[in-house]
Amino acid sequence: MINRQLKFAEAIHEAIDICLDGDRSTYLMGLGVPDPIGVFGTTKGLQEKHGKKRVFDMPVAENAMTGVALGSCLVGMRPIMTHMRLEFAMTAMDQICNQAAKWHYMFGGQSKVPLTIRMLIGRGWGQGPQHSQSLHAWFAHIPGLKVVMPSTPYDAKGLLIASIEDDNPVVFFEHRWLHNIHGPVPEGHYTVPLGEPRIVTEGGDVTIVAASYATLEAIKAGRELEREGIKAEIIDLRTLVPRNDAAILASVRKTGRLVVVDQGTLTGGFAGEIVARVTEEAFGALKAAPIRVALPDIPTPTTRALSNYYYPTPRHIIAAVHRTLGLTSRDGGDDPWAGIEPGDKTLDVPDKSFTGPF
């Protein structure tokens, strides 16, 4: 039992700090990294501690700076890059996906690219179409990248250290609404291996697969379902690539039912990959159609009047579980949005302490 409680953001901070301490070739760069706010606290004070040569800001030039990070790997460095929003890194897709992802392979394994790229996923007030996309499915589709999506402070620290120490490019997702959650975090160095999902709660009635912030929503749904007597086995993917599917397949073989929750949009999203994979591998065990709970295929609207109807809630997960259990007709059942007012001010905050907008 670990008694030490840290915020997710603090766990990230500690992981980076430990890696900077442990390996002189590690450095950290990104817009705002050394500024007084320090990327929502995750990089605060690190420049003061580790020096300007190892922790620094950069020009607004995400594509070139990714190339710079990659180039430095070729002479032995181990960079960590930080993007305050995933969208900023969309200018860097060539360097991330054509260069960093493929460099090791396309030169026959001669160079390695131990580059970790932190991507923050926005949610909050009016983050809107260009500050909120969770495009983990994109990166998972590029061979050569590892994709990591923790949901707890413990995993955040252990997986980030593992990512930084990994000799390959890793894209590390941090959902903004996770930064302030608390959880037990051991002191010092430890790693959580890339590739192993975590069984959050055991249950025999239905398997719920999620990752990153969606895991929290799944857990909330699971609590509610438990009250109804439905026991969900909730599995937190933790990493999309690499990914050992044994736990998921074993779970579905037990429950026969699958709901996948994704913080990205539906079509072409990673939930589809999980559904496809499970269906291919455990078809005989499935008792009902799997269901995806994901964002609709719509850009994120800015006004909360619409974003309140955009992000699925635990109620949606519950409704999906009910459907897969045959408790409601496939398309029927309660409208999970029922009773929500456009002006509602509880759905666009992660908790009461949130004062917006980022």
Place this chain on the structure above:
Amino acid sequence: MINRQLKFAEAIHEAIDICLDGDRSTYLMGLGVPDPIGVFGTTKGLQEKHGKKRVFDMPVAENAMTGVALGSCLVGMRPIMTHMRLEFAMTAMDQICNQAAKWHYMFGGQSKVPLTIRMLIGRGWGQGPQHSQSLHAWFAHIPGLKVVMPSTPYDAKGLLIASIEDDNPVVFFEHRWLHNIHGPVPEGHYTVPLGEPRIVTEGGDVTIVAASYATLEAIKAGRELEREGIKAEIIDLRTLVPRNDAAILASVRKTGRLVVVDQGTLTGGFAGEIVARVTEEAFGALKAAPIRVALPDIPTPTTRALSNYYYPTPRHIIAAVHRTLGLTSRDGGDDPWAGIEPGDKTLDVPDKSFTGPF
């Protein structure tokens, strides 16, 4: 019965020509568009015919030039952009996916972006890691984009005209190994509506879904299967977004078996989306696990000794059909690669006339 035979590349050329003729706001730009080779013949002579103001080359600056195209839409233009390889447009993901895709929605429908972006997918000699990726799954995952992937000259022309005339951004895929295939193409203006798959062959034993070049491989497999007495219903998606799944679902309800063939890599690819969708919607009809036939999760190797073992062949589709029909054990059956030599010179050419490298 249409007697006029054109090459796929000629059909593309004709579509562009007709649109330039028909609408003064249409223009065509891209690297090499007016050069003597004319993007594998698809743009040859168009500058001479339509003038330098409507058909022109550009600097190597794909990101800005996409923005330029988008900006011109805001004042009433209807641009066509051409990328000789999809990878070149990976520098333009911000403009394509953050700006063009969302512009109409995020400004409440006030402006429209009738921009068509042609993306050529490389295959051939040593196209390698950076000249061969078919990332249609990426674009299909971005709400606001339409994604079109023809496999015949008829559809190439009809869908390209429909794409250009569509008031939304459309990403239009042309696999290089399609450019030289022949097929019937009517003269003059016609459109093929975006969103409707095409049933290539009817059959009751198994549904094979494909798009773009993969459709040709599926057809080859279908012929072989027919000889074995297995009747495949082959469905050519034609467009990934929008997409009316009625035909696919009806087919699976008939056959109970699904094989999806994809010219992209497996994980996070669009084949998974189709499998997920069909499983969600037609679970009860499925008699066996669906199977995806896609590229392995590996960057494209350059040497043919490895690319010969990289691209799935009709034999792989046949093996998948056999598996889903229970004719071979799930993992057993013949190795589709058996008998292929590393130095084989038939697998890295679309036909005998091909002299490489592009």
Place this chain on the structure above:
Amino acid sequence: MPQESRLALYRSMLKIRRVEERIQALYPEGDMRCPTHFSIGQEAVAAGVCKNLRLEDHVISAHRSHAHYIGKGGNLRAMFAELYGKVDGCASGKGGSMHLIDLSVNFLGCVPIVGSTIPIGVGAAFGAMLQDHAAITVIFFGDAATETGVFHESVNFAAVHRLPVLFVCENNLYSVNTPLDVRQPGNRTIAELARGHGIETSQHDGQLVETVDAAVVDALAHIRNEGGPALLEFITYRWLEHCGPLGDLHLGYRTQAEFDSWATRCPLRLYRKVLEDNRLIDDAAHAAMDAKVAEEIDDAVAFARASPFPERSELSRHMFA
């Protein structure tokens, strides 16, 4: 400059200032739930540039766009309604502060990805040229935008095609909380950087609205007469935090002394003094002007508050044209 023009210049700055002060006052109520970037301290650039534009000329901006929207004559009611996320917002509530638009005055839009509207503005000019329109396009952006590759790609294309584009860089010395010297070399200005592309560029004091005005007059004449783009760099300073309605001196990334030296160079104060010295305005006239502006703002805020939220069905509207 004619007396009325001088007063109009001041009025434009005053309106920008007062609108932003009102947002500042209302924002803490928690009903404008979107990231909001203020131009307080930088008003002279928007006012000085927009004074010289015709209705048909295009303007496009980025994340810090209120001033440009107002300067170009954007609808105030629609702006406030947008900030409140209402259906009558200029983007139907879908955009928020970072996505203002008013096509009736050819304010084409803005987006918060740094640099991204620069090529789009160039494209608007290009499209106009293809249609033989005489419209000029003004693109507003900050100092950090000149670090993006897309800025250079855009300037190059505008230079090749000699497009009627006025690039306006508001160099306020910071990108978020990061000073210029860790982002750009100290031995060249942004004007010099852009001059490398073979276009007309110059650097000016961005606090003196008549200096801005004169620079713009020259640049527009160049664009019209010689054809081809120009870039103006204006040195200015943001008073509030990068995003949001508060001050941020407590953060320590800039000094009180630096702030004070800029605060004394408030573009409104400096220009009011000029007008007073020239007896074009006195306290009473100023109060009257202020009252009229306040009235317009009151009306816009009332309108915005009264406007309904978009209905749930609006979520899937505007997906495709």
Place this chain on the structure above:
Amino acid sequence: MPQESRLALYRSMLKIRRVEERIQALYPEGDMRCPTHFSIGQEAVAAGVCKNLRLEDHVISAHRSHAHYIGKGGNLRAMFAELYGKVDGCASGKGGSMHLIDLSVNFLGCVPIVGSTIPIGVGAAFGAMLQDHAAITVIFFGDAATETGVFHESVNFAAVHRLPVLFVCENNLYSVNTPLDVRQPGNRTIAELARGHGIETSQHDGQLVETVDAAVVDALAHIRNEGGPALLEFITYRWLEHCGPLGDLHLGYRTQAEFDSWATRCPLRLYRKVLEDNRLIDDAAHAAMDAKVAEEIDDAVAFARASPFPERSELSRHMFA
């Protein structure tokens, strides 16, 4: 310049020329199945630059990279094996002509996405600086690469951090079949464009190898003494088609007259004349030099042909480090 240095310069050009001529001769057999970009006509740049580099200095290049690989001393056997797609290729066959690499001589690699290796080269210099290495990084690219945004982003970063980078632009007047004037404005050179970033730049004749050499000596001295990057633009000309072993005058995008005027300025011919005039070489010595080069090439080709193809199991190897 010492006699041996002059002969070495010539020998370097000759080797590059002969290797490419051999590829040209063999390519039509259809066994080198990868896109191949030749530098015939442009040898003086690679030879003149690489002569001044130490083993520890880094070189990175783009799609047209044979000359740079050879100039830096890259292994010839491994290069030919790579072109043949063999397991002994410098990238195990996984890369082909567009992905040459030889880490034993600090030739870091090359990729065909235009502009993409520029920041990577800057990163190598940055990484070396972080580790207090004295290595200089040379980045080779073409005229079109200066149109990409990433070029400017990279130069800016190198300028801010005063990195020991030599940017070498081989301006051969074309990007594929597209001339410079539809891509870049005519009123500035690439050297002037880059000078906007506040770095040391100059333009030179790329056909005269001693001119190249002298420019590089100066630039390296500047980098070593002043710290901070420099850019050299060399005007040169490609003889063959953009990609592939053939001529392309029949396409008509360039004229015979233009071609002829450049062909007479063949860097090898011009320099051989200088050496002959200075009695440093005669026909016999030249033939001997040529024979030695041919021998090395014969060996490399034989090695490459004898090398086996990678086995099927190699497909999934090297996926992760």
